[in-house]
Amino acid sequence: MPSITPARPLPECVTRASCPECGTGLLTVRSDRKFHCACGSSVPGRDLGLNSGRVWAVTRAGHPLSLPDPAAAWQRYVAARTVMENPSKWGPELDAAHRVFLGALAELEAARLLGVQLPAGSDVQIGRVYLACVLNPDGTLSGSNASALGWPCEPCSPSATDPYFQKRYPCRNPRAHVWGQVRDWEKNLRPGEPSRYVVRAPLAPDLRTARRLAAAKCAARAAALTA
Ligand SMILES: [Zn+2]
Numbered sequence: 001m002p003s004i005t006p007a008r009p010l011p012e013c014v015t016r017a018s019c020p021e022c023g024t025g026l027l028t029v030r031s032d033r034k035f036h037c038a039c040g041s042s043v044p045g046r047d048l049g050l051n052s053g054r055v056w057a058v059t060r061a062g063h064p065l066s067l068p069d070p071a072a073a074w075q076r077y078v079a080a081r082t083v084m085e086n087p088s089k090w091g092p093e094l095d096a097a098h099r100v101f102l103g104a105l106a107e108l109e110a111a112r113l114l115g116v117q118l119p120a121g122s123d124v125q126i127g128r129v130y131l132a133c134v135l136n137p138d139g140t141l142s143g144s145n146a147s148a149l150g151w152p153c154e155p156c157s158p159s160a161t162d163p164y165f166q167k168r169y170p171c172r173n174p175r176a177h178v179w180g181q182v183r184d185w186e187k188n189l190r191p192g193e194p195s196r197y198v199v200r201a202p203l204a205p206d207l208r209t210a211r212r213l214a215a216a217k218c219a220a221r222a223a224a225l226t227a
């Protein structure tokens with residue numbers, strides 16, 4: 001699971017809890033299960049005020065954060081998706097559904113990246129970047145095509161008769177896209193030629209991180225196979 005490092009800004013929906021005594025200090029949990037501040041105060045978890053509709057998470061470094069309840073975000077996500085899958089919904093209603101979908105998705109991704117449990121049955125694609133990867137002959141990563149939930153996507157949009165007007169709607173099926181891509185590539189293999197195409201789907205907050213994680217995994221596998 002990726003950890004949130006100070007170098008990376010927190011997702012917009014995530015709030016860092018500050019010390020109730022001095023108002024500004026960064027709290028850190030210690031082995032006594034209390035949150036300690038540099039000003040000397042220590043706060044039991046139950047005394048940290050939490051607004052309704054939000055839940056706690058604690059970073060790997062022990063700092064408490066609050067974020068929107070993923071159960072509520074999941075309900076909004078499902079409702080928006082239902083509108084998006086309905087071909088009779090169009091115009092402002094569909095635009096509104098796209099906005100709700102992207103907002104709920106951002107909250108669910110924040111929860112997944114912070115290790116907060118998502119509701120049972122929620123979309124396994126949340127928080128992942130799907131990569132259709134081309135490998136070098138030695139098994140290391142050569143290049144990849146990426147897809148992720150919510151990214152602007154042509155296959156997830158109705159086809160326009162004139163390509164000039166083809167829209168790009170928020171993606172809902174990144175996993176299916178990259179597997180379809182790999183199967184298309186494999187059709188061009190000569191008989192007996194080994195496939196150099198794989199799918200990787202790391203949990204990652206952005207494309208750069210996803211490509212780095214996928215490259216590391218391919219390199220590790222290549223090293224294991226040649227060892
Ligand atoms: Zn303090």
Ligand SMILES: [Zn+2]
Nearest residue numbers: 153156171172
């Ligand atoms: Zn898509």
